[in-house]
Amino acid sequence: MVNDVAHATTHDARWAWLRAHTPVLRDTVYMNCGWQGPLSEDVAHAMHEWIDSELTLGPTSRPLLDARIALGARYRERAAALLGADADEIAITDNTTHGLNFVTAGLPIAPGDGVVTTGVEHPSGIVPAYYLRERRGATLHIVPLGADDSPGAIIERFAAVCDARTRLVIISGVSFSTGQRLPLAEIVALAHRASPQARVLVDGAQTAGHEPLDVHASGVDAYAIPMHKWLCGPGGLGALYVRHDRIAELEPAAVSGHAAASYDFNGNFTPERDSIQKFELTTVSGPLLAGGVTAIDQYLASGPLAVWDRVRALTALAGERFARIPGVTVTSAQGDSTRSGLFAFQAGDLDAQLLAAHLQFAARAVCRSVREFNAVRLSLHVYNTPDEIEAVAKAVEAALTHGIAPEAAAFVPNFARAVKET
């Protein structure tokens, strides 16, 4: 079935195909792939098939063991194709945060080394940066960024803090809160020029499956991604890219047999340095890998550039529509060179968490709020439509006029806690 999406001859036919084969979209205006994307029938089918094989053949029967090893290799190869990397630069992880931590924990950072990050990072980026200050005595620089900043202004701010002491730069490819795309290749070049020791680690939670990626072309040192957001794959699976020549310098923080080049029981041991699989521990779920491979194939068959053009066109449309609602302020990036498929807005003094809940109650629209800006964030993916944007805009207008429906409260169970976690 994956091939069907590749065979759709126009982009519009592809988006329609994806829409028709992603069941949740039949009844729900799903605008939250920046948190977790919806599974298509193909992805779910690949996962079911693997579970069925385990049920009937047994997980360690010879055919399934062979297939499982081949599946792991295939996953690395597909993740590499997605990232513009080689398969032996890819480690299988649980999620983005897992990959980010491999790098922040594994790089030998000494007291006084510079760690640079930004003011629009997710907790998964800023908290590891703070831990490098707490545990290793690093000097932390937090570059302030605003949604309206041009790429030139962003680069100038990085230039002001990167110097010969810079050891690590941790940045999002696309910010979860402002939706702005950072000029990655330029930041990498700048950091590497400032210090031969500087490494750039990208939080790609909001880029994989969203914007076309080419880690080799950008020169970035490490890049962590999930399967479960814009790629619409299963939760619990991710990938970490580390540039060939940077693998040996990273110490694996948690170790298993994969981190040993050789050992015996007489005290002889040689650590594994050069293989990226030193980061991987033991069992990886076959159903998750099967779903991940299918999700990547589905995205690549859709055409990464076409996906990027489509989601940015939807954001532009949302920008025009929401700008016409009195009391609404768009808080996400609107510039042509920084805009992404993440669209965020404030609506008067309405509480954003409650408004997001209201949208689910009143318009069956699933989205989230961004506490930092009291903003509602819509993740606009290729399967979303102008009609859906219109429906959400109307529901916001109604909330501004009549207030938030009391019933909306039922849609905020444990919401504050859930938002903090993701």
Ligand SMILES: Cc1ncc(COP(=O)(O)O)c(C=O)c1O
């Ligand atoms: C920018 C960013 N980084 C990291 C994360 C956490 O991602 P994961 O669950 O893959 O660790 C998120 C989740 O929303 C995010 O938006």
